Amino acid sequence: MATTQMTPEIAGDLRLLQYRKFLDPKQFYKSTGKKKPPKFFQVGEIVEGASEFYSSRLTKRERKQTMVDEMIDNERLHSYAAKKMKEIQASRSKVQHIRHKKRGAKR
Template sequence: MSFFIDTGNPGNIQDEEILLEYKTSLQSSKCKAKNENIFEKFSIEMEWTDKALEKKKQKQDVDVIDTIQTKRKVDDLLKKSVLTSEFENLKQVPPYEVAERRLKLERKKERAKTKGAKWYGLPATELTKEVKDDLQILQMRSVLDPKRFYKKNDLSVLPKYFQVGKVLDSPLEFYNNRLTKKEKKKSLVDELLADAEFNKYNKKRYREIIEEKRSKAWKQAKKRNRNKSKTK
């Protein structure tokens, strides 16, 4: 950068010294600014400043978002692809052309696994012995408690689509209303057998049924003997 100062006297030594000093100061400020820019750039590359860390974090967030979006796009495309993630585990390559009848049967099997989208994909749970006993107890719940009324069951058979949930203890009632491991049972049948009130009611109801059958049998036998005496 060149400077021109109209001094009127080109031979003035003092003016030349002032001009030289001014040039030197400008050059030093430029060098200082340049050095600061170099140092700042170097510190950012070495991650020594908060600005660099913030910039790195922003870059990582952008990379994560890009990775998630890319993965979603790939997953959406692979849904219709033949080469899925489980393709490497196959022992033989499936046929490329499949008969329409077979495709319909496969779609029917897939639809039978759930109740449908309107039922939020309610699955067809496997009926084990424990699950079957629990379902039968639920169907007979109207006779379990005489003081409680239940609506009549819509189905006379066991349901195909259902889910079994588990009641979790509240952490706020850890010392008050929490059952011990010994008191916890695996199924509804075990819980009912361990209930003293339920056993008491069952014994009472059993005695009533036996008395009714006994009196009914006695009346029938008496009527039968009366008919025999009349025929004689």
């Protein structure tokens, strides 16, 4: 197998595969244990069968150039990311409020 030339699109897709466990909380993905991308890999295209025309086919509007573009356009992913961001901000604001309260009591 020949080495694949690393382009920004392929690098983004590999990074997306590396962090996919954070995108879908209910799906378990086994960790690869590697921090750098693999040296040898191949990129392909999934071709749907004729029986999947109405069931699991992406329409032309839903198809994008890269996996990253598809994930950016995914509505379910946006709602999950927004919910997690609100949780993080709420927990951080509570910690800052408690710290500010403690500082004011000491003065």
